[in-house]
Amino acid sequence: MKLTVVGGGSTYTPELIDGFARLRDTLPVEELVLVDPAxxxxxxxxxxxxxxxxxxxHPGRIVTTDDLDAGVEGADAVLLQLRVGGQAAREQDETWPLECxxxxxETTGAGGLAKALRTVPVVLDIAERxxxxxxxxxxxxxxNPxxxxTRALLQAGHKAVGLCNVAIGFQRKFAGLLGVAPADVHLDHVGLNHLTWETGVRLGGPEGENVLPKLLGEHGDDIAADLSLPRVLLDRLGVVPSYYLRYFYAHDEVVRELRTKPSRASQVAEMERELLKMYADPALDEKPALLAKRGGAYYSEAAVDLAASLLGGGGSPYQVVNTYNKGTLPFLPDDAVIEVQAAVGAKGATPLAVQDVDPxxxxxxxxxxxxxDLALEAALRGGRDRVFRALLSHPLIGQYEYADALTDQLIAHNREHLAWA
Known part of the structure; x- marks a missing residue:
């Protein structure tokens, strides 16, 4: 089995490598190719x-190359983990929206749109190759986003599945609180990428007992603290929102915080410098503890599980992935990409039925x-008016003066990455 990681020079990659090494019985990789232009x-x-x-x-062979075509040739699966523009672009995404x-x-609001505009054309080019x-x-x-x-890939006819580590993070967290194995925790996870809610936590599988009320009753303070949201909100909702919902549920509070502390991008950039120094040590033969602070916790386990299922191996029968809606959520178009539990196999991901979703x-x-929809149109076709329409439609923006100013800022900060600008 051959796997290729595009963006293999990322400081994330040792997390992935560690998972491949530990879980080699689940995913027996014979050749792993790391592709990166740096x-x-x-x-x-x-x-x-x-x-x-x-x-x-691990008996597998690891190959490094900057030749994308050679790196993906003969690969059974290609993992994409790239960041167009690097941490410098992320720093901009996290700062100029605050002026309005x-x-x-980097994944929602104006910064998230900027990342999408930079990323979609590059990913589609890679996928075509x-x-x-x-x-x-x-x-x-x-x-990200x-x-x-993922919608861009699917819309272009590629065999693609999107993956995020939010759900597996919750699974591991809840398993620890309940004192059970992670495999025994099944999440009723519903939403879009970085806009999700855990509406149930079931023991043993999709039909198992829902212990979410018990979790909130006994561990609500702990869960709320992880999300930086008040316990009373979780009690009133009766669900566990993704921590990305804080940008919506506490937007102004978050803006005040972001204006008074170093950006996440600057923190990550410093971590990356330290990590690369560590990686240069020939005596280092395990992922360093600092990597846990870099983000992407449990990414390796989720990636191995998904790849194993898609390639006909021993992955979990149900996994949280990003794929076409196909009627799962009747209030969304069939070709919307949703993030839900799905049955995953050699033919791809089929979303499980979802009970009525609270309005x-x-x-x-x-x-x-x-x-x-509008963001993807702007990424594929370009143009100031399309960028403006996407920003105006976003619930975190929604005012024409803000959308107009943010459009100018987005284009000014990303001109080198926008072929049409």
Missing amino acids: PERLELVGGLARRIFAKQG GCVGQ VRRTNPDAWIIDFT VGIV LYAGLMANVTAYE
Whole structure:
């Protein structure tokens, strides 16, 4: 089995490598190719990756290259984890929206749109090259904004599934609180990427006992603290929202915080510098503890599980993924990309049935889905007016003066990445 990671020079990659090494019985990788245009980073990450495999006795071969076509040739699955513009672009995404009093964040609001505009054309080009070289390869997208990027891939006819680590993070958290194995926790997870709610927590599978009321009753303070939301809100909702919902439920509070502390991008950039220094140490043969603060917790387990199921191996029968709606949520178009539990196998992901969704959540999902439609149109076709329409439609913006100013800022800060600008 051959797997290729595009963006393999990311400081995330040792997390992925560690998962491949530990879970080799689930996903027996014979050749792992790390593709990245940055040779210095790739050399450091590739060296550590080989040492991790060696320490854990993994017999697989790790190859590094900056040649995308060679790297994806013959691959059974291609994982995308790239960041167009790097941390410098992320720093901009997180800062200039604050000038209009809007949240600065890399996956939602104006910053999220900027990332989508930079990313979608690049990902589609990569996917076309994968299809020319190896049309049977699965594409697993971990590149944000996952919902928009996955929809672009599916709309272009690619064999693609989107992946996020929010759900597996909740699964691990709840399993620890309940004192059970993570595999015994099944989430009633519903929404769009980075706009999701846990409406049930079931033991043993989709039909198991719902212990979410018990979790909230006994551990509500702990859960609320992780989300930086008040316990009383969780009690009133009766669900556990993703931490990304804080940008919606406490928008102005978040803006005030972001204006008074260093950006997440600057913190991550500093971590990356430290991590790369660590990776250069020839004695290091395991992922360092600092990597846990970088983000992407449990990404490796989720990626291995998904790849194993898509490639006919021993992955979990049900996994939270991003895929076409296909009537699962009747208030959204069939071709909307949703994030829900799905049955995953060699033919792809089939969403499980979802019980009636509270209008409180359905309304926001419908609004953001409309924004994602307009965002994808802007990413594919360009133009100032399309950018403006997408920003005006976003529930975190919604005022024409803000949308107008943010449009100018977005284009000014991203001109080098926008072919039409």
